[in-house]
Amino acid sequence: MSGFGSSIMTELASLSSEARRKYPEIKEASERVILLIRSSKNKPPADLALELAHSADTILPFTLACTTKQVKLITIAMGCMQRLTTHSAIPADSIATILTTLNDVVSLGVEIQLRILQLLMPLLSNYESVHGPVLAQALKLCFKLQESKVGVVNNTAAATLRQLVILVFEKVGREDEALPPTLTVSQSESPDPGLSSSARDALAVFQDLCLLTGGLSPQFIDIVGLARTFGLELMESVLTYHSSVFRRHRPFAALLRDHMCPVVIKLFSDSSDFPSYMRLMRLFFISIKQLRTLIPVECEIYITMLIRLLDPDYPMWQRVLAMEVFRGMCGDGELLRFLYSEYDLRERAKPVYADFIAALGRIATEKPNSIGIANGSAATPQPTGTALTTAAEAPGGNGPEGSDSVDPSVLSRSLALVRVQCLDQLDKVEPPPIPDSYLFYLSMMCLTGVVDKLAATTLPLVTQSLPLAASGASPVPEPLSDPTVPVLTRGLNLDQHAHGALLRTVRGMTDAAWPALLAAFSFYLTTRLDDELFRQLMTAYQHLTNLSGALGLGTPRDALLTSLCKHCLP
Numbered sequence: 306m307s308g309f310g311s312s313i314m315t316e317l318a319s320l321s322s323e324a325r326r327k328y329p330e331i332k333e334a335s336e337r338v339i340l341l342i343r344s345s346k347n348k349p350p351a352d353l354a355l356e357l358a359h360s361a362d363t364i365l366p367f368t369l370a371c372t373t374k375q376v377k378l379i380t381i382a383m384g385c386m387q388r389l390t391t392h393s394a395i396p397a398d399s400i401a402t403i404l405t406t407l408n409d410v411v412s413l414g415v416e417i418q419l420r421i422l423q424l425l426m427p428l429l430s431n432y433e434s435v436h437g438p439v440l441a442q443a444l445k446l447c448f449k450l451q452e453s454k455v456g457v458v459n460n461t462a463a464a465t466l467r468q469l470v471i472l473v474f475e476k477v478g479r480e481d482e483a484l485p486p487t488l489t490v491s492q493s494e495s496p497d498p499g500l501s502s503s504a505r506d507a508l509a510v511f512q513d514l515c516l517l518t519g520g521l522s523p524q525f526i527d528i529v530g531l532a533r534t535f536g537l538e539l540m541e542s543v544l545t546y547h548s549s550v551f552r553r554h555r556p557f558a559a560l561l562r563d564h565m566c567p568v569v570i571k572l573f574s575d576s577s578d579f580p581s582y583m584r585l586m587r588l589f590f591i592s593i594k595q596l597r598t599l600i601p602v603e604c605e606i607y608i609t610m611l612i613r614l615l616d617p618d619y620p621m622w623q624r625v626l627a628m629e630v631f632r633g634m635c636g637d638g639e640l641l642r643f644l645y646s647e648y649d650l651r652e653r654a655k656p657v658y659a660d661f662i663a664a665l666g667r668i669a670t671e672k673p674n675s676i677g678i679a680n681g682s683a684a685t686p687q688p689t690g691t692a693l694t695t696a697a698e699a700p701g702g703n704g705p706e707g708s709d710s711v712d713p714s715v716l717s718r719s720l721a722l723v724r725v726q727c728l729d730q731l732d733k734v735e736p737p738p739i740p741d742s743y744l745f746y747l748s749m750m751c752l753t754g755v756v757d758k759l760a761a762t763t764l765p766l767v768t769q770s771l772p773l774a775a776s777g778a779s780p781v782p783e784p785l786s787d788p789t790v791p792v793l794t795r796g797l798n799l800d801q802h803a804h805g806a807l808l809r810t811v812r813g814m815t816d817a818a819w820p821a822l823l824a825a826f827s828f829y830l831t832t833r834l835d836d837e838l839f840r841q842l843m844t845a846y847q848h849l850t851n852l853s854g855a856l857g858l859g860t861p862r863d864a865l866l867t868s869l870c871k872h873c874l875p
Contacts, residue, residue: 309350309392310342316385320366323378331378334365354394363389364399371406376413383420390427397434404428404442411449418450418458422465430472436502441526444469444510448528451535463535470539473510474547476503481553500556508556512564514540519568533572537584538731540565541591548595558599561592566603573610579622579736586611586626587728590633594640601647608644608657612664617671621744622727622736624668628747629728631665635751638758642807645814659817662755666821668748670828672741717835721746749838752825753845755818760848763811766804767855812856815849819861822849823868830872 317335324331338357345356357363370382386403389395395403407421425443429435435443447469451462480501500508509525516523518536544551551557573585589607597604614627634640641658648657721742730737826849829842846869853862 309388310346310353313385313388313394314339314342316381316388317366320370320378320381320385323381324370324373328369328373328378331366331369331373334362334369337362338366350392354389354392357389357394358396361396361399363395364403368402368406371410374410374413376417379410379413379417380420383417383424387420387424387427390424390431393431397432400428400432400435401439401442404439404446408442408446411446415455415458418453418455419461421446422450422458422461425465426468426472429469433476436506440473440506441509444526445528448526448531467539467542470510470514471542471546473503473507474543474550477501477507477550477554478547480504481550500554504550504554504556507550508554508560511540511543511557512560514543515560515564515568519571533576534580534584537569537572537581537588541584541588544588544591544595548591551596551599561596561600562603566592566600566606570603570606570610580731580734582623583626583728583730583733586630590630590728593630593634594637597640597643597647605648605655605657608661609655612660615664615668620736621739621741625727625739625744625747628668628744628751629726631661631751632747632754635754635758638762641755641758641814642762642810645817646810649817650813656817658814662752662818663821665748665751665755666825668744669752669825672745716742716745716749716829716832716838718746718837719835746838748825749829749842752822753841756822756845756849756852759811759815760852763808763852764848764855766808808856811852812858815852815856815861816858819849819853819858819864823861823864827868827872830868 317339321332321335321339324335338360341357341360341362342353345353348356364386367382367386370378373379386395403424407424410417411421425447429440429443444466447462447466450458451466453459453462480503513523513525514531514536517528517531518533518540520530520533551561569585569588572581576582576585589611592600593604593607611627611630614623616624644661645658648654649659721740723737723739723743725737727737727739826842826846834842846865850862850865850869853859853865
């Protein structure tokens with residue numbers, strides 16, 4: 306006999322022995338299932354599981370044990386039921402009955418509650434037929450346990466809920482993968498074809514998460530309320546792992562516009578606590594990064610609100626959260642190009658990209674005394690040569706990573722950084738201690754990151770297209786053309802270039818950003834930077850100068866070279 310059959314028989318025998326005096330009906334029900342297993346002892350585990358799944362007697366010991374309200378009997382029965390569901394060995398049409406039975410015993414103590422949570426995941430993951438009201442019943446039970454005051458139950462229920470919600474969307478993803486490629490939301494204005502049962506479930510679950518997080522009544526899961534922070538976490542998890550579902554199905558895209566975005570914008574205006582703000586920022590970031598083509602208007606609102614947070618009147622922790630979001634955005638060249646093309650190039654649209662860069666530049670020069678410059682006066686740049694401490698050498702807590710041996714008047718990575726960025730401190734109720742220099746460090750990382758992404762996109766394309774003086778010789782640039790007539794740049798005809806549209810976009814981005822970049826970079830040259838940051842700044846200077854020259858932007862090229870020359874002189 307297989308190990309599966311033997312283990313089930315052992316648990317049923319234990320249940321029968323425990324119940325034989327007071328509950329003979331449980332003993333009889335257990336022995337009937339044991340006889341069924343013995344009659345199929347020579348079958349492989351898969352066939353045995355199928356045999357059990359076709360018998361109405363399989364779940365009877367479990368349901369009878371739960372009616373007794375005896376914790377020991379129920380614990381044994383639930384252990385057996387978990388093993389059966391893991392092997393898909395219970396009738397699919399009995400799941401609703403099992404969930405009702407579990408709901409009846411949910412108040413019998415911590416051990417039973419943990420057993421229920423262990424049973425829910427295989428019930429939903431191994432049975433594709435769980436949809437609609439049955440799914441809602443399972444989620445309701447899990448939400449109910451998540452409200453427990455007992456820490457282990459609350460935490461286990463929260464983790465199980467995340468898994469169940471993600472599972473609902475995974476089913477949609479698997480269905481989508483099995484279908485032939487179809488037009489996505491962004492490619493077609495035609496109505497979305499009829500949604501499958503799994504897609505309807507996912508749509509209903511996400512809509513309820515939006516409603517509950519916003520303090521409204523749900524329509525699918527019959528629960529009273531949901532903690533705001535937990536609702537935001539669940540929404541973020543869905544968008545992080547299954548944004549493709551929203552891009553593929555039009556009703557999901559409409560759900561973002563009609564339910565999620567209004568809720569998060571309202572919460573952003575109403576919230577003032579660190580846990581809610583931090584989770585809202587994470588939701589902003591994932592929406593901008595992965596769903597911007599579906600909700601461009603809402604993303605413009607998000608970015609505008611984040612830019613507003615950089616004003617000095619806001620608390621430091623709110624400004625830092627916004628800057629950490631911007632740092633993630635600056636590392637995505639495609640996203641930066643989208644901002645410029647979608648907003649700055651459109652008539653009567655707000656120049657989001659230009660405002661974004663300008664705001665970062667203002668942060669850089671906001672408090673010169675905090676980063677090693679006296680009264681904002683110019684000084685010769687002084688890379689320090691100080692060795693940086695590693696994260697392993699850093700002191701504990703939420704403060705800077707650095708060591709006391711580093712000069713505090715120097716802007717250095719070791720003193721500026723926090724051990725864990727604020728966006729990732731999900732366990733904190735209050736904002737952590739933040740060094741003043743961290744904000745300026747983030748500004749420098751954002752600005753140099755923008756330049757690096759523009760250069761990485763453009764310079765290889767320009768270099769490959771330059772005319773050669775002779776076979777195998779180095780490229781020889783032609784004279785720069787008038788920047789107001791960007792037809793030829795260093796011998797490139799952008800109208801005929803294979804990547805002309807991309808180069809023209811980057812040219813416009815560079816032209817829009819260079820004043821703020823030059824002002825910030827020039828200021829950083831007057832401060833005391835450690836060696837690592839000084840090298841990073843010089844690399845960005847070099848990239849921006851090369852980029853301007855390569856794209857025919859004579860004015861910024863000359864301004865950058867002039868700035869460098871001024872700072873080189875004693």
